[in-house]
Amino acid sequence: MTQAFLDRVTSFAADHLTPAAADWSMGETPDTAIYEMAGQIGILGMQVPQSFGGQGLDFATRAAACSILAGADFGFAMSLVNTHNIALRLSEIAPDAMCQRYIPDLLSGKISACTALTEPSTGSDFAAVTTQAIQADTGWVLNGEKTWIINGRHAGLSIVYAQCRSIGDSKGIGAFLVDLNAKGVMRYAIDGGFAQTSMGTGGFSLQDVEVAHDAMLIAPGTAFKAILTEINGARTYVAAMCNGMVGQAIADVAAYGRHRDSFGKPLNAIPSWQAALSAAEAALNSSQTLTARAIDLVNTASDAQLAAAQAKIEAVTCAQRYLPELLHLMGAEGLRPERPFARHIAAAQIAGFTDGATNILKDRVARLTAQKGP
Ligand SMILES: Cc1cc2nc3c(=O)[nH]c(=O)nc-3n(C[C@H](O)[C@H](O)[C@H](O)COP(=O)(O)OP(=O)(O)OC[C@H]3O[C@@H](n4cnc5c(N)ncnc54)[C@H](O)[C@@H]3O)c2cc1C
Incomplete structure (x- = not known):
């Protein structure tokens, strides 16, 4: 299967x-x-x-x-x-x-959907979200803005995280299912190479958007914890995705190096060219090992917090470092849009932000490692 x-x-x-x-x-x-x-x-x-x-x-x-x-x-x-x-x-x-x-x-695939936490004024500091949910007789009324949201430009549905109490109260954050075609939702696209059209990156504002009582999927007091648990899985599959990009780039470079001649011999017969490719392969192997460990822990519902953070840091760093080097091994051919290098390089930068920015994850790893002791 x-x-x-x-x-x-x-x-x-x-x-x-x-x-x-x-x-x-x-x-x-x-x-x-x-x-x-x-x-x-x-x-x-x-x-x-x-x-x-x-x-x-x-x-x-x-x-x-x-x-x-x-x-x-x-x-x-x-x-x-x-x-x-x-x-x-x-x-x-x-x-x-x-x-x-x-x-x-x-x-x-009739409709797409998104998860909306990030706002114009806050990203990493999730507890600071200012989108407000106020209880009304018929349900909840939402006001605020979400930005840099995958599928934001076309999603029919979103799980929106909003503050139900006072701003800054992490225990006051709840999650609501919102129909993005509802009255009061105004969406916009975020364009540009780093936004990646195929990711559907966009944002939306919510102005007095009414949702029913049962639209509250995660009650205040549990949303913060729920997102932190779910995010270990997201960090792990993003690590696997970075490995996928590097693996594809290595395969493209290796194939090109067999057939492209320079100074009378194929590129892969040039020691420095081959050494650079081998270095990328070694880095990918070590990243894949960490990702496999995180996958194992998430798969068995074990504590994956440390492993997922480590896997994502390693995989993102590997992609950010080696994708440009792999492009370089292709010469100008690597710049063609038919080749994946330019969009992979942009994607590796994006991966460094989504589901936990690299700096934040490094601090998290340091804290968790210190807690575990020697
Ligand atoms: C293409 C794309 C798609 C996205 N899709 C989604 C989505 O679907 N849903 C969603 O909710 N969000 C999404 N995001 C947003 C993403 O989650 C945020 O970019 C991320 O949380 C970082 O927030 P920020 O960009 O506001 O940076 P900031 O939080 O402002 O941070 C700026 C810099 O400072 C560093 N920094 C901040 N605080 C600390 C700290 N305490 N210690 C150390 N370093 C710190 C960060 O690491 C970063 O380098 C997306 C972003 C991109 C680029």
Whole structure:
């Protein structure tokens, strides 16, 4: 089941993402048919239980699929997994009626979805969110703005984190399911190479947006803890995605070096050229080892906080350092949009921010390591 699924993901990435990614990196928006195709082969429901129409696969398979997809296009892979995450979240905690209403459309790719924490005035300091949720007779009224949100430009649904008490009270933060086509929602796209069109990066403001009582999916007092637990999985699959990009770049460089001649011999016969490629391979191997450890812990629902942070730091750092070096080994050919290097390099910078910025994670690792003692 798992291997058959990963084979389908590999073919989907090769046949549909790689050929389209050059246009996406020049600003074109992905065709909705590709999203629906991802739904048909089960990507949007990979870890969603079969009882909800998903594939019921484990976290390790999700991480492996994310890695394959990111090797073709990190942005689109992020877009898909973020929609998947909302379907999975709903299957775990939403009332039955809500699951029946939304999960089928999420799994089929009819609608995309996002998770919205970041705001114009706060990113890393999640406890400082200022989007406010005020209780009303009919439910809750939301006001605020979310920005730099994957799928923000097209998502039909969002899990929005908002303060239900006073600003700065981490125990006052709750999470709400918001229909982004509702009255009072105004969305915008964030364009540019680093935003990655295929990631659907955007933001939205919420002006007196009314949601029902049962839209509160995570009550104040538990949202902060819930996001910190969930984020270990996200950090781990982002690490796998960075490894996927470096692995794809290494494969492209190795293939190119066999056929491109310079001074009468193939590039891969030049010692310094080969040494640079070998250094990237060694760095990838060591990153993959840390990622595999984190995957194992997340997969078995063990404490993955330290391992996930370490894996993400290592994988992001490896991608940020070696993707430019791998591009260099390609010569000018590596700059062509048909090649993945430019968008992978931008994606590695993005990966350094999403689900915990590298500096913050380094501090976290230092704290957790000190707690564990020698
Ligand atoms: C393309 C893209 C997609 C994104 N998608 C989403 C999404 O879907 N949902 C969502 O909610 N958010 C999303 N984000 C936002 C992302 O989570 C934030 O960028 C991240 O949390 C960092 O916040 P910030 O950018 O506001 O930086 P800041 O928090 O302002 O930090 C700026 C710099 O200071 C450092 N820093 C800050 N505080 C500390 C500290 N205490 N110790 C050490 N260093 C510190 C940071 O590491 C960083 O280098 C996305 C971002 C990008 C770029």
